[in-house]
Amino acid sequence: MDLDIALHANEPPKPTVRSSIEEKARYEKWGRANRLSLMIMKRSISHTLIGAISKTENAKRFFDDIVEKYKSSEKADAGELMDRLTGMKYDGVGGVREYIMKMVDITARLTELEIPITESFLVHHPLNSLPSQFDQLKTSYNTQKDKWNTNELISICDQEEKRILRGSGGSVNFVSQPNMKGHSSSHNYRRNNKGGNKIKNQKSNGPKPAIKKEINCWFCKKNGHKKFDCHKYKNWLAKNKSGGVQEQAKAK
Known part of the structure; x- marks a missing residue:
């Protein structure tokens, strides 16, 4: 009171x-x-x-x-829940039953925030968000007249997942698309890592040393000195003064 x-x-x-x-x-x-x-x-x-x-x-x-503060908080919570619901993708962790139950839980919380989610959406969205391994089930649902409710969807998807696992020997990668920000699939990791090792090996070799060119004297045809340092060339110049002067002028 x-x-x-x-x-x-x-x-x-x-x-x-x-x-x-x-x-x-x-x-x-x-x-x-x-x-x-x-x-x-x-x-x-x-x-x-x-x-x-x-x-x-x-x-x-x-x-x-x-x-008023709780009203503002509820708006932020509703936006976050909607983003989570529309962005969910099945990755195989925990099983398809648990995956759909998480969606059901989010829709129940949205309903409490006065954002009702229809039963039809809660069937279509989880089904369409499943990876390509469930394409046969998606086609079957889209071609039939009967509509499933949430409980039927969970039961049928769970049976389909078990069938897929039996057919693949119990090992299936349900990730439909790799995360391009670093969480790539193991196949892409091996492929990229192979290239990375190649680059790493190239870097570890280091730059190749410069090849020293041998100095050849074209006058005496011997290595290790230039023509103007050649004793035979100097002797030849001394004997042929006029020719030597012209040769020196050309050299300058």
């Missing part, structure tokens, strides 16, 4: 010396209910939420502020 008074009734005017006994008694009763309501609410919520609520000694305003 005291909580109803504090949360639903406005604060009565403070009594004055001219106030009647009834007015003073009503204000005193409201004050006691207001203090009790504030104490109960502050003990019932987290300190983080209390810090986000405007400071007030009025229980009704305090309660209204909490309601």
Whole structure:
């Protein structure tokens, strides 16, 4: 009764010396209910939420502020749940039954947030999100007139998964698409790693040393010196002064 008074009734005017006994008694009763309501609410919520609520000694305003904060939080939660629901892909972990049950749980939480999900969507979306190994089941459902409910979908998909596992010897990769951000399939990893080892080996060899070219003298045809350092060439120049001067001019 005291909580109803504090949360639903406005604060009565403070009594004055001219106030009647009834007015003073009503204000005193409201004050006691207001203090009790504030104490109960502050003990019932987290300190983080209390810090986000405007400071007030009025229980009704305090309660209204909490309601507004939860409304904002619910909108964020609804958006996150919708993203999770529409982005789910079956990877084989835990089995198809558990995978669809996770979707059912998300839709139930969305319904609590006043975002109802139809039974038809809860059948089509999980079925269409399954990998290519379930294509035969998808085709069978799309070509028949009867519609499944969620329980039938879970049961039929579970049976189909067991059939697929028996046909493949109990080992199937249900990941339909590898994550291009680093979580690639084992086949792609081996292929890429092979190339990576090749590059690594090339780098480990290091740069090849420069090949030193041998210096050849075209005059005496011997290695290790140039023509102008050749003794035979200098002797030849001394014997042929005129020809040597011309040769030196060309060299410059």
